[in-house]
Amino acid sequence: MDDLLIGILMKTRSIAFVGSLFALAALTAQPVSAETSMESVVRSGKLNAVVIGDELPFASKSDAGFKGLAINVVAAVKNELQAFAGKPIRLNALQVNSVQDAKDALLSGKADIACGVAYSWERAMLVDYTIPFALGGVRVLAPTGNDGTPASLAGKTVGVIKDTVAAQTLATAAPQANYVSYDSPAAALAAMRSGSVDILGGDSLWLKANKARVAANADIVPIVPYGRSGVGCIIPENNSTMLNYSNIAIGKILQGYVNDVAPVQTMVNRWIGPGSAVNLNQDLIKAYYATVLSTAAQLSLR
Known part of the structure; x- marks a missing residue:
């Protein structure tokens, strides 16, 4: 009888121990990795881009949609992602009122990228910045x-x-x-x-x-x-592929401007160059873009 009681007690303790192990495993199990922005863009064929405000030179809304330097930069990023994905990527603009709203949209997963954002050390703790396309x-x-x-x-x-x-x-x-x-x-x-x-x-x-x-x-x-402060794009953290292709897109714009590629210079000048409301000197823009490229590497345009 004593042996039977001891056996039952040991079996009960074993069950309890195994149950504890399952409970511990449930508490310590790592969650399944969430889909990255890049994976979402490739899967859905859609790039959700935040448009901050409605004011030039970075973004402004018209009957035909949004326009501005930041919009042109986002379009260039979309083209790079499209080439990577090997399929059409549609640009979906999400308008918000402030940089804080843009950051929240990125952190919540509602958006993949926002351009025309001034660099902030505090903000860089939460999102990743591309190389800048303006100063x-x-x-x-x-x-x-x-x-x-x-x-x-x-x-x-x-x-x-x-x-x-x-x-x-x-x-x-x-x-x-x-x-x-x-x-x-x-x-x-x-x-x-x-x-x-x-x-x-x-x-x-x-x-x-x-x-x-x-x-x-x-x-x-x-x-x-x-x-x-430099002005660039921000994307959710830990999206290295998205960041790399965004940097390539911006780098091509900068290199094209430095190399006197007419369509690129026309695009940039429309918003911040000679003849625009900002009216920056073209040589000044070239010098800044060359400086940004020198911190990484010059690009060979094809």
Whole structure:
């Protein structure tokens, strides 16, 4: 009888032990790897691209769809992915109001890429950046006579776009100014146009592209920006294939511009080059693009 009880007890303990092992395995089992953005694009034949705001030079909406430098860059990325996949890839634009919304769309899996985003060290902890295709600088659009220095901004009300590199940079560099944050680029420009604020802080390219329609007589100051940052595309982390092909697409644009490839120069100049609202010197753009390429490698265009 004692032997029988001992046997039953040992069997019960064995069952309990095995059950514990199964429970432990369930707790420690690794989840099945989620589909990467690249895999999703190839499978679905669709590239979900975030369009931030509705303001040039990076993106603007018209009856025919979206246009702007960032849109052209996304189209170039799509073409590279299409060649890789060996099948047509459709570009699907998802419009959001802010960089924060764009980041959220990427992190949630709703979007695969967003272009026209200024580099931020904090943001780079959550998403991956491509090489840049433009260089931004933090400045302000201010009435003539205000030189944009911290002393001239002290006590003044300055409009900024919420959660942007420009807003953070200005708050640190000119802390005595009074800042009003707007949820989107469109809202910030509307405030400037209506006179709700008479000083607007932001990226130099964005300010130049929109100056004529919101404050034609204002100046973009100071002469030396408060800070500079590259402007590129962001994609979800750990998508090396997507990142590589995105960099190749941007690299071809940069190399084409440096090599005087007419269609490429025409495309870039339309948004930021000679004759555009931004009106950057072509040699200046070439020099910057050559510098970016020198940090990686020049491309042989075919």
